[in-house]
Amino acid sequence: VYSRNTTQYRMSRSLSGPWLAPPNETFDGGFWYAGKTASDGKRRLAFAWNPTRAGETDAGTAEWGGHLVVHELVQQADGRLAVKVPREVDALFREIIPISPLGVVGEWEISGEILSSVATDSFAWCNLGETPNTFRLKTTVRWEEGTRGCGVVLRADEDLQNYYQIRLEPHRQRVVFDSRARPSAQPFGPLHLLEQPVELRAGEDLELKVLVEDSVIVAYVNDKVALSARGYDHKTGAAGAFVSEGSATFMGTELERIP
Numbered sequence: 618v619y620s621r622n623t624t625q626y627r628m629s630r631s632l633s634g635p636w637l638a639p640p641n642e643t644f645d646g647g648f649w650y651a652g653k654t655a656s657d658g659k660r661r662l663a664f665a666w667n668p669t670r671a672g673e674t675d676a677g678t679a680e681w682g683g684h685l686v687v688h689e690l691v692q693q694a695d696g697r698l699a700v701k702v703p704r705e706v707d708a709l710f711r712e713i714i715p716i717s718p719l720g721v722v723g724e725w726e727i728s729g730e731i732l733s734s735v736a737t738d739s740f741a742w743c744n745l746g747e748t749p750n751t752f753r754l755k756t757t758v759r760w761e762e763g764t765r766g767c768g769v770v771l772r773a774d775e776d777l778q779n780y781y782q783i784r785l786e787p788h789r790q791r792v793v794f795d796s797r798a799r800p801s802a803q804p805f806g807p808l809h810l811l812e813q814p815v816e817l818r819a820g821e822d823l824e825l826k827v828l829v830e831d832s833v834i835v836a837y838v839n840d841k842v843a844l845s846a847r848g849y850d851h852k853t854g855a856a857g858a859f860v861s862e863g864s865a866t867f868m869g870t871e872l873e874r875i876p
Contacts, residue, residue, distance in 0.1 A: 624652035624665055628696050639697045641842065646794075646811045648679070649686055649845040661690045662703060667833050667845045675796050675850045684833050686845050701840035702826060710753040710828075714872035716745045722777070723860070730871065735864040742770060742777060742859035743867075748829070749874050754856050755826040756870040760787065762819040764863025768792075769827060771834065772854035781848045782859070783827055783836045787817040792838050794846040813844045822868070 618626045623643045627636035644652065644663055652665035667686045670677030688700040718727045723741025726733040734741040748754075748771070760767050766784050773780035784793045794811040815838050817823070826837045834846045858867045 620651045623647050641814050644700045645843045646813045663688045673849050699841045700843045709875045710873040712874045712876045719744045733866040734860045736860045740861050745856045748856045751830045753828050753873045757868040758823050760865040766861035767865040770857040772851040813842050815842045
C-alpha cells in the first residue's frame with residue numbers, strides 16, 4: 618500500500634514479487650489520502666485522512682491532513698481487495714429518521730420505502746426530507762439498461778439550486794461525487810467532481826450507503842469501493858433520490874442518525 622495522488626495497492630503471492638496492479642488499484646478516491654493498514658489478527662482496517670479545504674469552503678484547495686476515515690478491507694476470491702464501512706461505525710446509526718418521499722421533478726411511483734421513476738430523456742428527483750448534521754442514507758438501487766445516471770442527493774435546497782450528489786454512471790462504470798451551486802447571478806456555479814471506478818450492471822441490485830458527519834461525506838458502493846469527499850458550503854438541506862436519462866428503482870430507502 619502506498620500513496621501517489623491517491624492511496625494505491627499492489628498484489629503478490631510472495632514478498633519477492635512480482636507485485637501486480639489489480640484492475641482497480643485504489644480503495645477510495647483522491648480525497649482519502651496517505652492510507653495505512655493494521656490488523657487485529659482477524660480483520661484488516663485501512664486508515665487515511667479526508668483532507669480539509671483551505672478556508673473551509675468548497676472552493677478551497679485540499680490541505681495536508683484532515684479528519685480520520687477508516688475502511689474495513691475484505692479480500693475477494695481472486696485476491697483483490699474490497700472496502701466496506703466498519704461494523705463499529707455502521708452500528709452507531711440506529712435512530713430512524715422518518716422520511717416523507719415527495720416527487721419534485723418528474724413522475725415518481727412511491728410505495729413506502731420503494732421509489733421508482735422513468736425519465737428516459739429527462740431528469741427526475743424525489744425529496745426524502747430534511748437531514749441533520751450527522752446521518753446515514755442507505756438504499757438499494759436497480760436501473761434499466763441505457764440509464765445514464767442515478768443516485769442520491771444530499772443537503773439540497775428546495776428548488777435544487779444547491780446540492781451535493783452521489784451519482785452512479787453505468788456508461789462510464791464509475792461513482793461520482795459532485796457539488797454544484799447555482800447562484801442567480803451566474804448560470805453555473807462551482808463544480809467539484811471526485812470519482813472512483815466501480816462495476817455497474819443494469820438490472821442488478823446495488824447497495825449504496827452514504828455517511829455524513831458535518832463536512833465529511835463518505836459513500837460505499839456494494840461493499841466494494843468507497844468515495845470520500847468534503848462538503849462545507851451546504852450544511853443543511855434535504856436528502857433525495859434522482860434519475861437522469863433512464864429509469865431506476867430505489868428500495869429499502871432509509872435515513873438514520875446517531876442517538
